[in-house]
């Protein structure tokens with residue numbers, strides 16, 4: 001396994017390999033970039049097939065967090081942690097506290113939070129060993145589950161893109177295909193249903209799909225069939241890398257926008273979607289709502305301020321869509337350009353201070 005020459009290394013500032021045998025912990029913490037501030041990113045627990053798969057995931061995810069913070073105007077850097085293990089039977093209080101100690105050793109350069117395979121309640125345990133945690137339960141002074149706010153940001157983003165593309169004043173009457181009915185997907189379905197959109201949904205967990213039929217009058221399709229649903233919008237809210245050559249060729253929607261991280265299997269797929277006339281809403285911009293909410297814990301949570309920040313996702317997306325159109329480039333490339341410009345400005349400022 002290589003690290004520095006790994007194809008996803010992308011100039012990470014620091015990669016930490018954590019081992020605590022007594023607690024059964026094997027984890028990786030990646031700090032991609034702290035030009036804008038301390039690196040914030042969730043801690044995922046997943047039964048990775050091997051260490052290489054865990055490394056690849058943490059490197060890709062932490063880089064994404066850098067761009068997410070930069071594009072959202074937050075003074076934070078990008079980082080991520082992954083615990084190698086099955087959250088269903090290997091997650092123990094001792095393991096969570098050991099993870100907390102590893103985070104504490106980084107002295108604030110990395111701030112952790114919940115992610116796939118970990119819960120807000122788990123972080124009450126992590127918190128016993130480190131102060132550098134956000135997304136804590138409300139009773140511990142945190143803002144609780146960030147998923148509803150992530151869903152709200154996706155909703156604002158879809159509304160802005162719909163206005164941009166079709167001049168539609170609302171999402172009422174539109175048909176949206178939602179992949180994944182977990183924490184974010186479910187809240188998004190609720191918002192879309194309340195706004196008058198019709199829904200087709202899929203989840204590998206059939207009971208969730210059945211519940212969506214009953215709650216939102218949704219239609220349901222098998223997981224593989226969701227890509228080819230004839231709908232205005234496709235909203236991926238499950239796993240990453242779902243947009244590849246095969247799935248992109250089956251899409252029949254006009255807009256792709258959802259919560260999942262790293263939706264494009266490779267950056268080239270931004271161009272694949274553009275050439276098919278599909279408006280792709282860059283994931284790290286549209287799914288930043290949760291990050292905006294948990295980041296607010298550091299300065300004292302103010303719901304109005306957070307709501308204004310989350311509404312800003314729609315405005316940022318519009319600026320990105322317009323600049324991509326003006327320059328004839330994929331929306332993903334335009335979003336990266338915006339984030340990189342902010343990072344370059346921060347680095348320039350830092351270099352000037354050091355001089």
Ligand code: NAI
Pocket residue numbers: 116117146147148150179180181182183184185202203204205208223237238239240259260261287288290291
């Ligand atoms: P979750 O784990 O609660 O939900 C994911 C859902 O997708 C589950 O119900 C699962 O059964 C389903 N699923 C898995 N594979 C599937 C497939 N092939 N087809 C259909 N359904 C499938 O996760 P959560 O929190 O809702 O997050 C969803 C995505 O959004 C993840 O990629 C996550 O990284 C990303 N995200 C989440 C944020 C949050 O605030 N929770 C913030 C930013 C990004």
